[in-house]
Amino acid sequence: MTQTRQAIASARRLVVKVGSSALTTAGSGLDVARLDALVDAIAARVARGTQIVLVSSGAIGAGLAPLSLAKRPRDLASQQAAASVGQLALAHAYAESFGRYSLTVGQVLLTNDDVVRRAHYRNAQRTFSRLLALGAVPVVNENDTVATEEIRFGDNDRLAALVAHLIGADALVLLSDVDGLYDGDPRSGATRRIAEVRDESDVDGISVGMSSSGLGTGGMVSKLAAARTAAAAGIPVLLAAAANAEGALAEAGVGTAFAAAGTRLSARRFWLGYAADASGRLRLDDGAVTAVARRRRSLLAAGITGVDGDFHAGDVVDLVDARDRAVARGVVAFDSGELPELIGRSSHELPAEQRREVVHADDLVPLRR
Numbered sequence: 001m002t003q004t005r006q007a008i009a010s011a012r013r014l015v016v017k018v019g020s021s022a023l024t025t026a027g028s029g030l031d032v033a034r035l036d037a038l039v040d041a042i043a044a045r046v047a048r049g050t051q052i053v054l055v056s057s058g059a060i061g062a063g064l065a066p067l068s069l070a071k072r073p074r075d076l077a078s079q080q081a082a083a084s085v086g087q088l089a090l091a092h093a094y095a096e097s098f099g100r101y102s103l104t105v106g107q108v109l110l111t112n113d114d115v116v117r118r119a120h121y122r123n124a125q126r127t128f129s130r131l132l133a134l135g136a137v138p139v140v141n142e143n144d145t146v147a148t149e150e151i152r153f154g155d156n157d158r159l160a161a162l163v164a165h166l167i168g169a170d171a172l173v174l175l176s177d178v179d180g181l182y183d184g185d186p187r188s189g190a191t192r193r194i195a196e197v198r199d200e201s202d203v204d205g206i207s208v209g210m211s212s213s214g215l216g217t218g219g220m221v222s223k224l225a226a227a228r229t230a231a232a233a234g235i236p237v238l239l240a241a242a243a244n245a246e247g248a249l250a251e252a253g254v255g256t257a258f259a260a261a262g263t264r265l266s267a268r269r270f271w272l273g274y275a276a277d278a279s280g281r282l283r284l285d286d287g288a289v290t291a292v293a294r295r296r297r298s299l300l301a302a303g304i305t306g307v308d309g310d311f312h313a314g315d316v317v318d319l320v321d322a323r324d325r326a327v328a329r330g331v332v333a334f335d336s337g338e339l340p341e342l343i344g345r346s347s348h349e350l351p352a353e354q355r356r357e358v359v360h361a362d363d364l365v366p367l368r369r
């Protein structure tokens, strides 16, 4: 057994995330038998002394049948209506199911702001910590009924990774309808499961696709992003089938295990790189990409080829390469309106008052890709 799997199997504090496709079916809504099997596995782990926070999707899926909706609606208002009905069904089912083990559940519905804004973050931290101290199992979902398009997480894999950091979890377990990460979309023929992801080279070149069930939102793309986020926070991740929650939670011997990054980011740098919302983007030439992403240098105006968005000095921006891939994030030192006349120019060509880094190295976090 690898060190990563051992760390997951022996974690004292664990976030378990279960996806819509593992709990709901398009026609008939919430599948209580599958939910009970998941709860059996979680209760067994709690009985071993592990504190568990469950991040559960499935509100929208569970709300479809009661509202006579044949499939997941596309518009936000109908999704919110379905989530409103489905979240109640979901909470009720968890309370009943954990009740079989005399375990109490607490519902925590979060919006993006609760995790991204620092003051709200501490508030959420206190709630989780008290629920766990009192022996309850927090059941988390996005507060879909109030979240608008602009402020949504939209994907619970990311929410689970941020909650794992927030509660200081020792590991994150993502349970889905697929039993791990494959080297290509498993629907497209012969593909092989990747058992261990030690670093980025293990996932280089693999093709990841979207959800197959039409119920989940992010597909494998969002699971990989969540695994990177958790890894940056020093948290190992297991991706496994919800149908085998028992195997995943008891021994961590199944699925795909993602090793945590060697060096854990400080809370501020984690927030900057992975939690904060970006207000704009700076496009970088190849030299600047190497300087900021590999050499950890400050970003100078000379290496910027374009500016997108409307932002102020002090805001967080994405730094993207020529192919539009985010390579780093940082706090920008200029307003977006000031930058167009500075970019592409060397420092000695700039007026003295503007001769400073556009993003200082101390305010910049290279992203794991």
Ligand SMILES: Nc1ncnc2c1ncn2[C@@H]1O[C@H](COP(=O)(O)OP(=O)(O)O)[C@@H](O)[C@H]1O
Pocket (backbone or CB within 6 Å): 018, 019, 020, 021, 022, 057, 175, 176, 177, 178, 180, 181, 182, 183, 184, 185, 186, 187, 206, 207, 208, 209, 210, 211, 212, 213, 214, 215, 216, 217, 218, 219, 220
């Ligand atoms: N490389 C890949 N490895 C595994 N699954 C993949 C891959 N590419 C795409 N997928 C799809 O991603 C789906 C899981 O995502 P999703 O349905 O959003 O899950 P959940 O509802 O659990 O969040 C799988 O059922 C699978 O069809």
Ligand SMILES: N[C@@H](CCC(=O)OP(=O)(O)O)C(=O)O
Pocket (backbone or CB within 6 Å): 018, 019, 020, 021, 056, 057, 058, 059, 060, 061, 083, 141, 142, 144, 154, 155, 156, 157, 215, 216, 217, 218, 219
């Ligand atoms: N908050 C939404 C789920 C969003 C989501 O990320 O779904 P999934 O990809 O199934 O984990 C719901 O409860 O329906």
